[in-house]
Amino acid sequence: MATAEQRKIREAPERARTVCLLRATLLIATSYLLIAEAGWRGLGSGLLALLALGGLSNLAPMWFSRATVESNRFLALATIVDAAWVTGALLLTGRLEAEFFFLYFFVIFLAATGESLRWIVLGSLVVGGGYLAAITGVAGSARLADHSLFMRIPFLFTIALVYGHLVERIRRERGMAELERRAAAQSEARRVEAAEANLALEREVAERRRVEEELRKFARAVEQSPSAVLFLDGDGRIEYANPRSAAITGMSPERLRGRALTELAGVERGGESLESAAAALCSGVGWSGELALEAADGSRRWLALELAPVRDPLEAGAQFVAVGADVTARIEADEALRRANLELERTSEMKSTFVSTASHELRTPLTVIRGVLDLLEGLRGAALTEPERRFIAIARRNADRLTRIVRDLLDLSKVEAGRIELRFGRVDLPPLVNAMVAGFEATAAAAGVRLRAHFGRELPPVWADTHRLEQILTNLVGNALKFTPRGGAVDVRVESQAGEVQIEVADSGVGIALEQQRRIFEPFYQVGDGLTGKSQGAGLGLSIAQDLAHAHGTRIEVESEPGRGSRFRFGLLPPGPLAEEATELEAELRTLRPYPFSCLLVARALPGSEGDRDPSFPILVATFLRECMPRQSDRVLIQSGWGQVVLLLPMTTREGAEVLATKLRTALATLGAGRDERLAGVEILGPAVLPEDGRSGAQLLARAVVETRAEAA
Amino acid sequence: MSRAKILVVDDEPDVVETLQFRLEQEGYDVVTASNGLEAVGSARIHRPDLVLLDVMLPGENGYRVSRILREEEAAGLTAPRLPIVLVTARDLSSEPDRERMFLEFAGANLVIYKPFDLNELVEAVERLLEARRAA
Numbered sequence: 001m002a003t004a005e006q007r008k009i010r011e012a013p014e015r016a017r018t019v020c021l022l023r024a025t026l027l028i029a030t031s032y033l034l035i036a037e038a039g040w041r042g043l044g045s046g047l048l049a050l051l052a053l054g055g056l057s058n059l060a061p062m063w064f065s066r067a068t069v070e071s072n073r074f075l076a077l078a079t080i081v082d083a084a085w086v087t088g089a090l091l092l093t094g095r096l097e098a099e100f101f102f103l104y105f106f107v108i109f110l111a112a113t114g115e116s117l118r119w120i121v122l123g124s125l126v127v128g129g130g131y132l133a134a135i136t137g138v139a140g141s142a143r144l145a146d147h148s149l150f151m152r153i154p155f156l157f158t159i160a161l162v163y164g165h166l167v168e169r170i171r172r173e174r175g176m177a178e179l180e181r182r183a184a185a186q187s188e189a190r191r192v193e194a195a196e197a198n199l200a201l202e203r204e205v206a207e208r209r210r211v212e213e214e215l216r217k218f219a220r221a222v223e224q225s226p227s228a229v230l231f232l233d234g235d236g237r238i239e240y241a242n243p244r245s246a247a248i249t250g251m252s253p254e255r256l257r258g259r260a261l262t263e264l265a266g267v268e269r270g271g272e273s274l275e276s277a278a279a280a281l282c283s284g285v286g287w288s289g290e291l292a293l294e295a296a297d298g299s300r301r302w303l304a305l306e307l308a309p310v311r312d313p314l315e316a317g318a319q320f321v322a323v324g325a326d327v328t329a330r331i332e333a334d335e336a337l338r339r340a341n342l343e344l345e346r347t348s349e350m351k352s353t354f355v356s357t358a359s360h361e362l363r364t365p366l367t368v369i370r371g372v373l374d375l376l377e378g379l380r381g382a383a384l385t386e387p388e389r390r391f392i393a394i395a396r397r398n399a400d401r402l403t404r405i406v407r408d409l410l411d412l413s414k415v416e417a418g419r420i421e422l423r424f425g426r427v428d429l430p431p432l433v434n435a436m437v438a439g440f441e442a443t444a445a446a447a448g449v450r451l452r453a454h455f456g457r458e459l460p461p462v463w464a465d466t467h468r469l470e471q472i473l474t475n476l477v478g479n480a481l482k483f484t485p486r487g488g489a490v491d492v493r494v495e496s497q498a499g500e501v502q503i504e505v506a507d508s509g510v511g512i513a514l515e516q517q518r519r520i521f522e523p524f525y526q527v528g529d530g531l532t533g534k535s536q537g538a539g540l541g542l543s544i545a546q547d548l549a550h551a552h553g554t555r556i557e558v559e560s561e562p563g564r565g566s567r568f569r570f571g572l573l574p575p576g577p578l579a580e581e582a583t584e585l586e587a588e589l590r591t592l593r594p595y596p597f598s599c600l601l602v603a604r605a606l607p608g609s610e611g612d613r614d615p616s617f618p619i620l621v622a623t624f625l626r627e628c629m630p631r632q633s634d635r636v637l638i639q640s641g642w643g644q645v646v647l648l649l650p651m652t653t654r655e656g657a658e659v660l661a662t663k664l665r666t667a668l669a670t671l672g673a674g675r676d677e678r679l680a681g682v683e684i685l686g687p688a689v690l691p692e693d694g695r696s697g698a699q700l701l702a703r704a705v706v707e708t709r710a711e712a713a
Numbered sequence: 714m715s716r717a718k719i720l721v722v723d724d725e726p727d728v729v730e731t732l733q734f735r736l737e738q739e740g741y742d743v744v745t746a747s748n749g750l751e752a753v754g755s756a757r758i759h760r761p762d763l764v765l766l767d768v769m770l771p772g773e774n775g776y777r778v779s780r781i782l783r784e785e786e787a788a789g790l791t792a793p794r795l796p797i798v799l800v801t802a803r804d805l806s807s808e809p810d811r812e813r814m815f816l817e818f819a820g821a822n823l824v825i826y827k828p829f830d831l832n833e834l835v836e837a838v839e840r841l842l843e844a845r846r847a848a
Binding site for chain 1: 725727728731732734735738769802803804808809810826827828829830831832
């Protein structure tokens with residue numbers, strides 16, 4: 001049994017085609033009958049026109065849409081048109097028998113009802129009967145004998161049956177084919193759909209696997225990271241802690257979880273970074289700094305921490321990721337260094353105070369001793385016996401010596417504390433040296449030593465403090481005389497050399513062994529017992545001379561060999577910007593003592609660049625670098641001069657200086673470039689580690705400058 | 714001409730005795746004091762012609778005592794144009810700026826550093842008294 005759906009499929013699309021087919025048949029049949037009836041010649045122009053109209057109306061469905069062609073209205077119209085032309089043709093041929101008319105309606109009926117073969121047969125019988133009745137009624141029984149009429153009846157039935165059958169078959173086949181096609185299409189669609197679904201599923205699984213693998217990779221990286229990695233929630237509580245952070249703090253990840261970062265942090269260095277970190281957590285911004293964490297065993301671990309907010313568009317509130325490195329060792333080393341330096345500073349201060357107080361305290365008794373000796377001598381006058389007079393002289397000489405020692409001690413403590421005022425000016429060396437030599441003539445003559453001064457040609461004046469320079473020379477010459485045997489010579493040479501004035505005091509004395517050369521400038525150091533076998537001073541002369549030389553931004557060098565005499569020499573700069581810079585720098589250095597400068601950085605514009613040609617550029621660089629310096633570094637000395645900027649870092653390890661150098665380079669490249677593009681072209685050289693005594697900063701600087709200049713050239 | 718009177722102020726009896734002996738040898742009248750308060754009282758009573766003033770005194774230090782003496786002088790309680798010589802073990806000769814600052818603060822005429830030579834001290838005293846007489 002055909003279902004409703006199948007019937008619908010079978011019926012709907014074929015009606016138009018069937019109608020066309022039948023109408024075409026009608027047209028052919030009509031033409032045939034007319035030609036058979038009237039013959040070719042009998043076809044007048046009127047008949048031909050009617051046949052043409054029928055033909056055209058048969059072609060009409062070609063110009064209309066299928067829906068229109070199948071509509072009842074179109075069918076009715078077609079029926080009327082066909083009725084019109086067929087009727088017209090019948091009228092024109094004068095054959096009023098209704099054969100074509102019935103034939104026509106019979107066929108139309110078949111087509112319009114589209115019903116089964118059963119109905120066609122039934123319809124044919126009914127219409128055929130009616131037809132016979134009509135002919136008989138119209139033309140009388142005589143017409144029945146008409147051969148042609150009888151001939152037509154089977155012909156018409158045959159046509160009707162054949163077409164009816166054809167229509168039925170075509171319909172069925174089409175219907176079935178359509179059904180099959182649809183079913184096939186449906187099953188194909190289902191198959192494709194299933195395949196697609198399968199493929200999508202597979203893809204999804206692969207993607208998930210990939211994501212999982214990626215996640216595992218990330219997790220492994222985080223787990224095995226050499227840095228401490230923490231995930232914090234919006235409140236700064238730890239959601240995740242990797243094993244490294246557990247190792248640093250000595251707490252298991254489980255113990256760390258849920259605790260606030262600020263709760264773990266102990267008292268922080270400088271007192272601010274914990275607060276600023278907490279503030280950053282509250283306001284959801286990034287932060288970096290060093291935090292001290294209280295480890296499980298109560299010890300303090302330092303973490304250099306970078307905090308960065310992680311924003312998730314799906315979740316309100318920021319989360320944080322914190323990456324940190326254990327810098328406890330570095331910070332403890334820094335702390336130790338700082339403490340050691342502080343200790344050094346305190347010791348040095350104590351020593352200074354002690355020396356100062358002690359020497360003051362010594363002065364009053366010395367005054368009394370000398371006064372009393374004077375009085376004794378004055379009272380007894382000529383009545384003194386020779387031994388008495390000699391003893392008084394010995395007592396006075398020793399009191400005088402003690403007085404000198406006390407004075408030297410005080411001088412030293414002042415120089416060390418940076419408390420002597422130097423008054424720099426142009427100094428012509430020849431008169432000064434000659435006067436000094438003249439002052440020593442008596443001593444030299446008594447010691448049997450030849451003392452002479454030699455001057456080179458074209459001596460420029462030097463930039464120095466006359467009084468202090470005299471003191472340096474006096475100490476050097478006095479020292480030389482003391483260690484030169486009778487018949488020896490002490491020569492003072494002054495000559496101009498490489499833009500400097502070199503002053504040398506050479507003796508033909510006992511000389512100084514190499515291992516002693518390093519120590520002779522230390523306070524209280526005595527080289528043997530001198531020539532006389534008697535200690536003649538407190539061993540402060542050279543130390544004071546060296547300190548005063550430092551105050552001039554220079555350094556006394558010694559060259560000696562035991563038995564072959566010694567040469568002490570130092571250089572002074574002629575008046576000019578370089579000399580002023582060096583002495584100013586030295587003065588600044590002295591205010592910072594006893595902080596030893598441990599490292600040095602040099603910032604300078606690339607040679608030949610625009611900044612290099614601008615003499616005021618170093619000032620700009622120095623200003624910028626001062627702004628960039630981290631806090632707690634107020635003791636960094638930043639000095640511009642010699643076309644570059646020098647940074648002296650006190651109490652810094654090489655690593656610390658390198659970190660600072662990197663920071664400054666970054667600052668120059670980013671912030672600096674934004675302010676003045678020439679700043680981006682500034683390079684930071686160093687760090688150079690200074691010798692431990694750190695007392696000759698200016699001299700070292702001068703050397704560093706000369707070296708960098710040579711490199712640049 | 715009456716003998717000039719000198720006030721010696723020092724908390725060290727040995728220093729006082731030495732100075733007193735030497736100055737008396739030179740023919741001066743010497744009065745002594747061992748602290749600032751005593752010195753100011755003594756300056757009112759004895760009206761000395763010159764004061765040798767130690768700086769490191771118990772109580773008010775020499776600089777302040779010197780200032781007080783200048784105020785006393787302005788009030789007519791001591792001799793006019795009183796020469797004041799500060800004696801101190803704190804040698805500031807290498808720091809001329811500070812030396813000048815202290816002298817100005819104290820309003821003193823001269824500073825002598827310990828240990829001093831008695832003869833030089835006597836010469837300085839004579840010079841100051843001479844200058845005062847000449848004025």
